[in-house]
Amino acid sequence: MSDPRRLLWPALLILAALPPFFVNDYVQYILNSILVYAVVAIGFNIVLGYAGQLAFANAAFFGVGAYTTAICMGRWHWPFLPALLSAALVTALVGLVVSLPALRLRAYYLAIVTLAFGELLRWGYIHADWLTLGSSGLPVPAASMFGISLASDRARYWLFLCLTALVLWGSANLLRSRFGRAVVAVRENESAAAAMGIAPALTKIGAFAWSGCVVGIAGAMFALLLGRINPESFDLSQLLLHFSLVMIGGLGSLVGSVAGAVVLTAAPELLRNVAGLEEIVFSLLLIGVLLFMPKGLAGLLSRVAVLREHLYLG
Amino acid sequence: MALLEIESVSVVFGGLAALTEVSLTAEAGTVSAVIGPNGAGKTTLFNAVSGYERPQEGVVRLDGRPVTGLPPHAISRLGLRRTFQNGGLFGEMTVLENVMVGADRATRSGIPGVLFGLKRHRREERRAVADSRAMLARVGIDRLAQARVRDLSFGQQRLVEITRALISRPRVLLLDEPAVGLSQAERDVLATTLRQLAAEGIAVLLVEHVIDLVMAISDRVLVLNFGRVLAEGTPDEVRANQAVLEAYLGSA
Numbered sequence: 424m425s426d427p428r429r430l431l432w433p434a435l436l437i438l439a440a441l442p443p444f445f446v447n448d449y450v451q452y453i454l455n456s457i458l459v460y461a462v463v464a465i466g467f468n469i470v471l472g473y474a475g476q477l478a479f480a481n482a483a484f485f486g487v488g489a490y491t492t493a494i495c496m497g498r499w500h501w502p503f504l505p506a507l508l509s510a511a512l513v514t515a516l517v518g519l520v521v522s523l524p525a526l527r528l529r530a531y532y533l534a535i536v537t538l539a540f541g542e543l544l545r546w547g548y549i550h551a552d553w554l555t556l557g558s559s560g561l562p563v564p565a566a567s568m569f570g571i572s573l574a575s576d577r578a579r580y581w582l583f584l585c586l587t588a589l590v591l592w593g594s595a596n597l598l599r600s601r602f603g604r605a606v607v608a609v610r611e612n613e614s615a616a617a618a619m620g621i622a623p624a625l626t627k628i629g630a631f632a633w634s635g636c637v638v639g640i641a642g643a644m645f646a647l648l649l650g651r652i653n654p655e656s657f658d659l660s661q662l663l664l665h666f667s668l669v670m671i672g673g674l675g676s677l678v679g680s681v682a683g684a685v686v687l688t689a690a691p692e693l694l695r696n697v698a699g700l701e702e703i704v705f706s707l708l709l710i711g712v713l714l715f716m717p718k719g720l721a722g723l724l725s726r727v728a729v730l731r732e733h734l735y736l737g
Numbered sequence: 738m739a740l741l742e743i744e745s746v747s748v749v750f751g752g753l754a755a756l757t758e759v760s761l762t763a764e765a766g767t768v769s770a771v772i773g774p775n776g777a778g779k780t781t782l783f784n785a786v787s788g789y790e791r792p793q794e795g796v797v798r799l800d801g802r803p804v805t806g807l808p809p810h811a812i813s814r815l816g817l818r819r820t821f822q823n824g825g826l827f828g829e830m831t832v833l834e835n836v837m838v839g840a841d842r843a844t845r846s847g848i849p850g851v852l853f854g855l856k857r858h859r860r861e862e863r864r865a866v867a868d869s870r871a872m873l874a875r876v877g878i879d880r881l882a883q884a885r886v887r888d889l890s891f892g893q894q895r896l897v898e899i900t901r902a903l904i905s906r907p908r909v910l911l912l913d914e915p916a917v918g919l920s921q922a923e924r925d926v927l928a929t930t931l932r933q934l935a936a937e938g939i940a941v942l943l944v945e946h947v948i949d950l951v952m953a954i955s956d957r958v959l960v961l962n963f964g965r966v967l968a969e970g971t972p973d974e975v976r977a978n979q980a981v982l983e984a985y986l987g988s989a
Contacts, residue, residue, distance in 0.1 A: 593852045600851040600858070601841035601865075608827050608838045615825035617809035618787065618818065619901070620842045675829075 436588055443577040451576045452648075457688045458583040459644045462590050464668035464680035466637030471666075472675035473598065474630040475610035477534045480521045481665045483541035484635050486548065486657030488514045488642020493561045493652050494554060503566035503573065503647070510643040511636045518635020522628045541662060548654035560653030563646045573647065583644055587681075590637055595677055597633065606630045607675075667705060671712045672719050679721025686720065738801050740765045740940045741817075741909050746785050746795030748778075748964075755781045756964045758795070763909065763940040763957075768931055770951040771944045773961035774985055779944040780822055782961070783911050786942075787819045788812040799909065814842060818902040819911035822944075825898055828887040832878070832897050835886055836869040839901035869904060876900045877926055891918035899927070903934070910934065912943040916950050928954050948986070952976065960985060 442454055467481045488510040495506035524536050548555045555561055565574040573579050597603050605626045608616040613623045646652050664687065672683020687705070694700045712719055739762035748756040756778045763769045771779045784790040786797050788809035797805050804812050813819075818839075827835050844865050850858035873879040878896050881889065886897060895918055902910055912931075916924050924947070931954055935941050945951050951958060952972040960967040960981050967985075968978045975981055 592854075596854045597851055600862070601837075601844045602848075602851065604830070604834060604838050604841060607830060607834075611827035611829055612825060614789065614809070615821060615827065616838070618813055618821070618825065619838050620810050620813040620905070621838070622808075622810045 432592075436584075439584055440581065443580050448576060451580060453688060453692055455576055455580050455583055455648055457684050458580070458587045459641055459648055460664075460668055460688050461587050461681045461684035462641035462644065463638055463665055464672055464684050465590055465594055465677055466634050466641060467665050468669045468672070468675065468677065468680045469594065469606075469630055469634040469637065471669050472673075473603070473610065474606050474627060474634075476525050476627065476630070477530050478521060478525055478537045478631070479534050479662055479666070480517075480537040480540050481634075481638055482657045482659070482662035483521075483537075483544045484514050484517060484638035485642045485645065485661065485665070486541075486544055486654075487517050487635075488639030489646040489652045489656070490548060490555060490561070490642075491639070492643040492646040493563045496564055496566065496646075497562055498554070500564075503568050503643075507640065507643045510639045510646075512639075514639025514642065515632045515636035518631040518633070518638075519628055521635070522631030525627055525631065526624050538659075538662075541657070542659075545654050545657055548657070555654075558654055560651045562651045563649070565650075566647055579647060583648075586640060586644060590640060591677060591681070594633075594637065598677070602626075602629065663705075667709050670719060671708060673721025674717075674719065676719070676721030676725075678724065679719050682720040682724065739763060740800055741786070741942065742796075742798040742801075743782070743786060744796050744798070746782070746792045746797065748781055748785050748790055748792050754964050756785065756792070759959075759961065759964070759966055760795075761942075761959050761969070763942050765908070765938050765940050766935050767956040768935045768941040768943070768954050769957045769959065770955040771942065771959045771961060772946070772948070772951055772985065773967070776963075777961040778964040779961055780913055781964075783819060783913055783942075783944060787817060787911060816908035817911065818905055818907035818909070820895075820898045820902050820913055820915060822913040822917075824894060826886045826894055826901075828885075830886060831882070832873065832884050832886060832889070833866065833869055833882040835897055836873060836901045836904050837865050839904040840865045840869055842905055872900050872904045876903075876930060892920060892923055895919060896923065896927075899930075907939065909940045909942065912941070912945075914944055914946060916945055916947040924950055 443451060446454065463485060470476050470478050491510040491513045492506045495501040495509050496503065521537060521540060525533055528536060549558050567573055568582065571578065573582060605616065605621045608619065608621060609623045609626045617623055668683040668687055669680060671687060673679025690704065691701045694704055716722055741763040743759060743761040745758040745760050746756055747758055759782060771782060773779055781790060785792045788807055792805060796803050799815050799817055804815065827838065844861050849855065870879055870882060873882055876896050876899065878893060881893060886894060889897065895915060899912065899915055915927060919927060928950055931941050955972055958972050958975040959969045960975060962984045968975055968981045
């Protein structure tokens with residue numbers, strides 16, 4: 424470890440592991456939610472920010488991940504780990520399916536088709552009672568991993584923290600690889616990317632599958648967090664939240680996504696006492712960022728040179 | 738057998754003939770130029786060769802292999818690289834990243850290696866960075882490596898695009914108006930670089946309006962007018978051609 428800056432990430436991780444020792448149950452639950460939404464935002468940002476695709480199937484991906492987990496655990500009594508891997512895999516496949524219209528449709532047309540896809544899936548959750556128990560919701564049994572019970576929010580926090588760190592690290596590595604460069608190249612100029620030997624269609628498919636995989640993992644965390652999932656959790660307001668996370672955090676910035684999750688998950692809790700205030704502040708925040716801070720929180724963070732170099736601000 | 742053979746290629750846009758039976762061969766180690774008035778079909782010819790337009794008639798062969806009908810990325814992978822007339826760069830990426838995209842077909846690393854930052858993948862990345870920086874130095878713009886492409890001048894962007902095409906060590910290089918926006922000094926560097934590339938065995942094909950540059954570095958010149966071949970030959974032959982003088986050079 425010749426370079427002390429290499430210790431930045433391990434140090435952050437150790438710091439992030441400490442809260443369960445001194446926060447109360449309520450704060451612990453919020454911290455868990457932050458981690459779930461951090462993973463959601465990372466996954467959505469891959470499609471929206473890096474690949475530049477106006478695809479709004481993210482709440483659908485989230486639901487597929489959560490339902491896959493709930494079905495594997497609640498119906499088939501699988502342990503959490505295989506349920507999580509199934510959620511990641513199934514949602515990656517759904518991402519692949521959603522990428523197919525993206526090969527043909529541009530901008531708003533893609534947005535509409537993917538929105539419709541999300542609503543269609545929600546209709547499916549409601550009406551496939553035999554699998555999902557419809558609108559009454561599907562319970563998710565308490566999980567354990569390697570003999571450690573995950574029944575408490577404290578225990579789940581450490582699991583979620585590991586998953587978030589893995590997703591962040593893996594995604595950052597992928598983005599700095601030739602695959603990540605290809606994704607951004609196709610976003611910037613599809614013809615020129617093809618002239619470099621990049622297959623635009625395959626690259627888009629890959630980005631959607633990867634995004635699906637990540638959001639599927641977030642869905643699995645969400646299922647564990649709530650203990651019962653129902654179709655209403657994956658409606659348009661969920662999608663609006665996801666969109667706000669990415670936009671306020673910063674398009675094309677992984678660390679921005681995490682920052683967006685922190686701000687947008689904590690803020691509603693502070694505003695909870697006044698009815699309706701949550702939505703108003705949310706919308707104002709989104710409009711404000713779009714107008715005055717197009718790079719989001721990541722843009723603010725990147726003004727500090729040290730952070731710009733050593734965090735993945737994009 | 739020539740490295741690149743264009744054999745009586747015709748392209749029609751909605752009943753309008755953009756190219757009519759154009760033929761051209763480019764040998765390894767030579768520089769060929771396509772000149773002609775605006776709208777003569779020069780860029781369309783490049784598009785037909787690199788897979789962006791599908792010719793209605795004729796065939797394009799790369800090293801004896803027909804590539805007509807293949808998508809652009811497949812033709813690129815066979816060793817043909819091109820630049821674009823109106824900015825084919827990735828504006829939000831840095832100069833170094835742009836050039837690395839050009840080098841990435843040669844980068845060997847699998848998904849596990851990438852995800853977990855394994856040693857071999859990191860070594861490959863370092864090699865790609867070093868190669869890209871070396872190529873930027875060769876074109877004389879290594880000091881721009883970390884600059885965002887969008888912030889560069891037009892001429893600098895041109896040089897980045899050429900560097901990016903070169904990094905993959907293509908066998909055939911198509912340059913669409915590479916000298917536009919370059920200063921005289923930059924043009925001289927460009928001319929020297931292109932001759933060096935040809936000497937290394939690359940077939941260089943360029944579309945260009947800067948006639949001095951074309952005549953100075955080309956082995957063969959093809960003149961297009963209204964989508965047809967008006968003349969073809971060495972720079973001296975073309976310069977002396979009466980039809981060319983009337984249609985193009987005389988007016989310049």
